[in-house]
Amino acid sequence: MQYDFETVLDRRGKDAIAVDAVGRLKGFSPDAPKPGFDVIPMWVADMNFPTAKSIQDAIIARAKHPAFGYFQPSKAYYRAIADWHNKRKGVDDVTPEVVTYENGVLGGIVSTLKVFAAPGDAVLLHSPTYMGFANAVKSNGFQIVHSPLKRDGDGVWRMDPEDMEKKIRAHHIHVAIFCNPFNPCGRVWTKEELEEALAVCEANDVFVIADEIWSDLLMNGHTYTPVQSVNAWAKTHVAAFYAPSKTFNLAGLIGSYSVIYNKTVRERVRAIGAKTVYNAMNVLSEHALIGAYSDEGAEWLGQLLPVLSRNVNFACDYIEKHFDGVTAFRSEGTYMLLLDCTDWLKAHDMDQKTLLKKGWDVGVGWQDGALFEAPTSIRLNLASPTHRVEEAFKRMDRYVFNPEDRI
Numbered sequence: 001m002q003y004d005f006e007t008v009l010d011r012r013g014k015d016a017i018a019v020d021a022v023g024r025l026k027g028f029s030p031d032a033p034k035p036g037f038d039v040i041p042m043w044v045a046d047m048n049f050p051t052a053k054s055i056q057d058a059i060i061a062r063a064k065h066p067a068f069g070y071f072q073p074s075k076a077y078y079r080a081i082a083d084w085h086n087k088r089k090g091v092d093d094v095t096p097e098v099v100t101y102e103n104g105v106l107g108g109i110v111s112t113l114k115v116f117a118a119p120g121d122a123v124l125l126h127s128p129t130y131m132g133f134a135n136a137v138k139s140n141g142f143q144i145v146h147s148p149l150k151r152d153g154d155g156v157w158r159m160d161p162e163d164m165e166k167k168i169r170a171h172h173i174h175v176a177i178f179c180n181p182f183n184p185c186g187r188v189w190t191k192e193e194l195e196e197a198l199a200v201c202e203a204n205d206v207f208v209i210a211d212e213i214w215s216d217l218l219m220n221g222h223t224y225t226p227v228q229s230v231n232a233w234a235k236t237h238v239a240a241f242y243a244p245s246k247t248f249n250l251a252g253l254i255g256s257y258s259v260i261y262n263k264t265v266r267e268r269v270r271a272i273g274a275k276t277v278y279n280a281m282n283v284l285s286e287h288a289l290i291g292a293y294s295d296e297g298a299e300w301l302g303q304l305l306p307v308l309s310r311n312v313n314f315a316c317d318y319i320e321k322h323f324d325g326v327t328a329f330r331s332e333g334t335y336m337l338l339l340d341c342t343d344w345l346k347a348h349d350m351d352q353k354t355l356l357k358k359g360w361d362v363g364v365g366w367q368d369g370a371l372f373e374a375p376t377s378i379r380l381n382l383a384s385p386t387h388r389v390e391e392a393f394k395r396m397d398r399y400v401f402n403p404e405d406r407i
Contacts, residue, residue: 001053001296001299002303003050003052003300003303003304004050005049005303005304005307005385005386006385006386006387007385008048008385008388009048009049009050011041011048015252016041016046017029017044018041018043018044018046018048018365019039019041022039022041022365029043030043030356030359030360030364030365030366030367031357031360031361032360033360033361033362033363034361034362037361037362037363037395038363039363039365040363040364040365040384040388040391040392040395041365041381041384042364042365042366042367042380042381042382042384042392043365043366043367043379043381044381045183045246045335045336045381046246046249046251046381046383047249047335047381047383047384048383048384048385048388049249049304049383049384049385050249051248051249051250051292051300052248052291052292052296052297052299052300052301053296053300054291054292054294054296054297054300055248055250055288055291055292055297056291057291058287058288058290058291058294059284059287059288059291061287062283062284062287063284068283071281071283071286073101073281073286074286075096076290077286077289077290078095078096078099080289080290080292080293080294081094081099081257081289081293082094082095082096083293084293085259087298088216088298089215089224089226090226090229091226091228091229094259098259098260098261098266099257099258099259100257100258100260100266100269100270100273101255101256101257101279101280101281102241102256102257102258102273102279103254103255103256103278103279103280104243104254104256105211105213105241105242105243105256106132106133106136107136107256107273107276107279108239108241108256108258108269108273109133109136109177109209109211109241110136110137110140111269111272111273112175112207112209112239112258112265112269113137113140113142113175113209114140114272115207115265115268115269115272116174116175116207117142117174117175119140119141119142120141120142120143121142121143121173121174121175122142122143122144122145122171122172122173123137123142123143123144123145123173123175123176123177124145124147124164124167124168124171124173124175124176124177124206125137125144125145125146125147125176125177126146126147126148126149126159126178126179126182127146127147127148127149127372127373127374128149128184128185128338128369128372128373128374128377129144129146129372129373130179130183130184130211130372131371131372133177133179133211134373137177143171145167145171145173146167146373147159147160147163147164147167148160148163149182149185149187151329155327155329156187156329157182157185157186157187157329158193159189159193159196159197161196161197161199161200164176164197164200164201165200165203165204168200168201168204168206169204173204173206174204174205174206174207175206175207175208175209176201176206176207176208176209177208177209177210177211178197178208178209178210178211178227179210179211179214180194180210180211180212180214180215180224180225180227181212181214181215181217181218181224181332181333181334182333182334183214183334183336184334184336184338184369184372184374184379185329185331185338186219186312186329186330186331186332186333186334186336186337186338187329187332187333188218188222188223188224188332188333189225190225191225191230194225194227194230194234195230195231198227198230198231198233198234198238201237202233202237207237207238207239207265208227208234208237208238208239209238209239209241210226210227210228210238210239210240210241211241212224212226212227212240212241212242213241213242213243213245213246213256214246214333214334215242215333216246216247216301217246217247217305217308217333217334217335218305218332218333219305219308219309219312219330219331219332219333220309220312220313220330220332222332222333224333226240227240228240228259228261235261236261236262237262239258239259239260239262239265239266239269240258240259240260241256241257241258241259242256242257242258242259243255243256243257244288244289244292244293246334247292247301248288248292248297248300248301250285250288250292253282253284253285253288254282254285255281255282255285255286255288255289307386308335308382308383310386311335311382311383311384311386311389312330312331312335312337312382313330314386314389314390314393315328315337315380315382315389315393316328316330316337318393318397319339322393322397322401322402323344323396323397323401323402324344324347325341325342325343325344325345325346325347325348326339326340326341326343326344326401327339327340327343328340331382335381335382335383336379336380336381336382337379337380337382338369338372338374338377338378338379338380339366339369339377339378339379339380340374340376340377341355341376341377341378342376342377344401345376352368352369352370352375352376355378355400356368356378358399358400359378359395359396359400361399362395362399362400363392363395364392364395364396364400366378366379366380367379367380367381
């Protein structure tokens with residue numbers, strides 16, 4: 001089946017924060033554009049594409065049965081997860097025993113943090129930091145210690161194992177959160193990089209929580225290494241969290257899962273999650289996952305990835321050619337792009353708030369990097385039809401970064 005990733009999907013009034021909340025969530029959402037400009041939503045991390053037909057078919061088929069009572073996850077649910085991890089991630093031992101349902105990745109992360117840390121304890125995160133991590137960690141009473149990523153001479157984001165170890169020892173840290181692929185920087189960590197970072201964690205008795213929700217979204221042929229597969233220590237000292245939501249645009253359905261091989265840790269995470277009396281699967285999200293993790297879902301994803309890669313390549317090439325003082329690492333995974341505007345802001349004696357407003361005024365719905373510990377950067381979602389991404393960059397060029405050239 002051939003899928004359409006170029007027709008604009010009208011999401012207005014269809015439960016989409018990305019478009020319906022513009023101008024309505026003061027201090028968080030972009031302002032509404034000036035007259036004459038429509039909104040190009042590039043701030044919320046969901047896609048402006050229709051999902052795979054297999055998902056809709058699975059939901060519709062289940063909805064035709066007129067009863068929605070209490071239930072337990074089916075064998076088909078666990079089989080779909082196991083097959084997907086085998087075929088897509090090269091992991092052949094994801095059994096029902098090691099899989100735990102989670103309403104969301106962040107909730108599962110908090111449950112795991114509570115196994116290894118008490119309120120007031122420090123947790124290691126890399127920065128820039130996904131704001132969901134920061135909010136979840138802080139709101140549950142933990143302290144965040146950042147180990148900043150560094151850009152090497154080629155502009156590639158790298159972890160700094162030396163800084164990680166220094167922070168871990170100074171703050172007596174015993175739990176860290178990794179993001180693989182990394183949001184918002186777009187790095188897909190190599191096995192060698194993970195080995196080096198995990199060696200620091202092993203030497204200092206630090207358990208690792210790995211958010212791998214973006215692991216199916218790989219750009220330009222990059223490959224992903226599950227953190228748990230790096231070595232024998234990692235398999236029993238890493239809790240990994242996944243979901244079909246980023247891959248298939250299903251965030252509104254709710255439904256994630258963890259893979260934890262360590263029996264003691266797994267049982268503690270389950271016990272903590274169960275005590276909320278809230279961490280329970282929705283029957284339609286179960287069937288959505290089964291539809292997503294199918295052969296047809298894989299075909300849809302296979303057609304999507306070249307579109308996302310094309311958008312990333314277009315955006316980075318355009319920035320390099322047209323936006324002096326702005327740089328962006330060519331994302332290897334995720335469909336997010338982080339624009340570093342530090343030099344441009346200095347050259348134009350402008351603050352971040354003014355720059356953001358200039359984009360919002362012309363319908364470029366981008367997001368403030370300050371939310372991600374990157375105060376002179378802007379985060380962009382490139383999961384839209386290519387012609388819409390091109391239009392957004394033309395507006396940035398004409399009205400934001402090079403307006404004097406158009407007078």
